[in-house]
Amino acid sequence: MTFSLPPEAAQWRDKVRQFVDSELQPFELEAEMHEGRIPEAARKAHEKTCIAMGVTRMDVPKERGGLALPILTQTAIVEQFGRVTNALGWCYGEAQGWMFEAFNEEQVARIVMPVTRGEIHLCYAITEENAGSDPGAIATEARRKGDSYFISGEKWHVTSHNLASHMIVQAKLGGGEHEGEHCLFVCRADAPGVSIARSPAYTHNYNHHHPVLRFDNVEVPLHDRIGAEGDGMGFTHSWFRRERLMIAARCCGAMARLIEEASEFAKMRVVSGQPIADYQMIQAMLADSVLDLHAARLLTYEAAAEHDRGCDLKSLHARCSIAKLFASEAAFRVADRAVQIFGGRGYMRENVAERFLREVRVDRIWEGTSEIQRLIIARSLLKRGLEGTIGPN
Structure with a gap:
């Protein structure tokens, strides 16, 4: 199959990227220097824009007034929010699909749907x-x-x-x-x-x-x-599958931003009479970063597409672990290379590479450490075989 995004997903990707780059990124340095805070009016405006765009309803069933976007489209959306530091991309509430299975009718009306309107967080x-x-x-x-x-x-x-x-x-x-x-x-x-x-x-x-x-x-x-007594772990696994996939997506967004920023800097930074982009050691770091991003994006999109194709849940659990494991570790490698390319500037808090180096480190820990993801993948392989874990070739 091809991993070229379908037209609807590409349109969402472009719309959200424009919002992230033009509305969120300008507040990064202010947030960095003020313990993550930005003016309350700006924070509320960002949330209002996301609600108006429909981002808070992307995983909500259509019969509930939601968009029920394909998971591949949702992944492309979340990837764009990964392009911004200081958690400014966490500017919207999310009513996740599993909630409409877990919550009863009264709870959906009282708790879940108000999340989509910014009334409950x-x-x-x-x-x-x-x-x-x-x-x-x-x-x-x-x-x-x-x-x-x-x-x-x-x-x-x-x-x-x-x-x-x-x-x-x-x-x-x-x-x-x-x-x-x-x-x-x-x-x-x-x-x-x-x-x-x-x-x-x-x-x-x-x-x-x-x-x-x-x-x-x-x-x-x-x-x-x-839900019923004893249902808790089943719902938690549903939450983990989504969170792991979306962590992978955000890591892809971070890598794309880092590669863009580092390559532009390398073109302008002159050492010994020529841009450092002309030096092969710099080119090697950029090339390795592109490789990491491309592989992570393919794994993430494949796992998302498997959601949409109705993949067996146990196999899907492993695929989300594969995507999170590779993308989170790749993002740290890319951030580390970007700091190196920026040199002394890359060690300054005002630099996007320095912030991402600190921020993407936790993606190898929360919602299951890299070690836990490796165990999940290995156990899937031993129980279901290679095709049962990653599908037929």
Whole structure:
């Protein structure tokens, strides 16, 4: 098959790229120097533009008023948001397709659809100190008493909690028929009993904080349980598949931006009477970066296309891991080369390569480390064979 984007996807790609390059990128340096913050009016304008474009409804079923865009098209969209640093591309809420399977009708109307209008902002409280890449090892517990659950435990790296109105919380059930099984809940970010243990500083400068949260007997009504008791891990796997694919897409966007910026600089930077782009060592770094981007994009688009073709979920799980693993590691290599090409300028925070070098490093960690992705791929190979993992040749 060809990986030339279909016309609709190309149109979306171009429209979103124009928005990212002209509206978001000009705020990068201001955000970098102000702990990720930009003027509130600008932040709201960016969100409003995304809502108007339909970005918040790209994965919403048409019968719900959404666009239900092919996953390949959505991947091309998210790739463009990867072209900007300082999490400025995180300027829109996302109602994901799995939510319309997990949430009941009342919850879709009360929680999910308001996300598409910017009325509700979600964050995810899943990771724990001793349960990162293995969410099955979480210790946070939810015990049912009457028509409520009471959640106790501690969650780490709760990204965007400072900007969220609601959280999706994963906990193990304590007592009852499904004791020890996983369940998802939605609760307010400021619910009684939720407290910030600490909010660590991270390598990047994002306005999206990642605090450690404590849940002290937090009451969640029965109507805020997502799906049935014991369904939590299935929904989490759906979320992981999408997140891993979209991390790969954003890494492709970052690589494209880095290659463009580094190659333009190399053409202008003169050393010993000639542009450094004329030097073969610089050319080699640019060539290796193009190779990394092209391979990562092909893997990412292929995984997205498999979504649209209705690929077996277990095989799809492996393909998303392949895309995330390669793209995240490639993005760091490209960022490192770009810093080298820029030289001393590349070590300045005002330089896009310096920011990306810090920011793409986490893509090899969150939503499953590179080591976890390798395990997923290897286990798929051993269980389903080569064709069951990457398809027939």
